[in-house]
Amino acid sequence: MFTGIIQAIGHLQHSQPRSGDVRLTVHTGELPLAGVALGDSIAVNGVCLTAVALTGAGFSADVSRETLALTTLGSLSIGNRVNLEPALTLATPLGGHLVSGHVDxxxxxxxxxxxxxxxxxxxxxxxxxxxxxxxxxxxxxxxxxxxxxxxxxxxxxxxxxxxxxxxxxxxxxxxxxxxxxxxDLIARYLERLLLGEQAAVSAMPSALTREFLQQHGFK
Missing domain, CATH: 2.40.30.20 (Elongation Factor Tu (Ef-tu); domain 3)
Structure with a gap:
């Protein structure tokens, strides 16, 4: 989880294709890495990535085909600047709002x-x-x-x-x-909750419609 409060601006240092997906290396600029360990999450332009290598001045992360297709990470060029935020802790002030790092x-x-x-x-x-x-x-x-x-x-x-x-x-x-x-997370989950038991029916449409709500008693 994140807060949406950017901690530093970094830049894309390297992009390495790997069997259909990509490993990105990000130079993290002024973002402190002293407390970052392998496996920790860092949001890059709002995308939650897992650090698989630490380079001293940054980190590397594997980016799946799904993430490349649904975000702008696949179109980044070497040197492009990126927003960075480490995962929040229980001591992190929640100055923004709860952010999952899962781009919609x-x-x-x-x-x-x-x-x-x-x-x-x-x-x-x-x-x-x-x-x-x-x-x-x-x-x-x-x-x-x-x-x-x-x-x-x-x-x-x-x-x-x-x-x-x-x-x-x-x-x-x-x-x-x-x-x-x-x-917003609340809006995303509220839609799912309104489906009630119908959420378990695989033939249900992926989104609520006015017609569906009226059929189920919502005015």
Whole structure:
């Protein structure tokens, strides 16, 4: 688990194809590694990765085909900067919100403009994630815990304060930038709970619909 509070910016140092998947080596910059051991989790642009080797200045992690397909990690180039956060502990202040490091989909930055000292971003999410995104709710963008300002269909708006812009890769976003998205855990589990016993039926649709809710007594 993570908090969505980025601890450092690193960069991709090496990418090695391995029998269909990839081993990435990340230079962790100012992220302290003294307490990191093999097998520990580190979020890279919001993706929970397991450290399989420690290099002194960073770590290596294996990235499965599933992760490559559903996140932006497969499109990283050597030198690309990445947001980093080590797994939280019981002593970690929960300054953001609970983040699992399991990316739900990839969104695209559609607009960016200045708003006083902040930046306003408009990001378009995959259509299947729209139902999980609510005004003033939480969303994780490339590992960063952010508050949704407004929602318009599958698009949502964010306000990026100067500190966030300076201490994460969000400050370098441009129109067209693809970003990893993780929706709020509560919304994800609430949908599953509403299915009740029907959740065990394999023929059930993967998402709740208005028709399904009406058939089961929800108005």
């Amino acid at each position: 989909g990839v969104g695209t930055v559609r607009e960016r403009h200045a708003d006083a000292r902040s930046w306003r971003l408009r990001i378009e999410a995959p259509a299947e994630l729209a139902r999980y995104i609510a005004p003033k709710g939480s969303i994780c963008v490339d590992g960063t815990s952010l508050t949704v300002n407004q929602v318009d269909g599958a698009a949502f708006e964010l306000n990026i304060v100067p500190h966030t812009a300076a201490h994460t890769i969000i400050g370098a976003y441009q129109v067209g930038t693809r970003v990893n998205l993780e929706v």
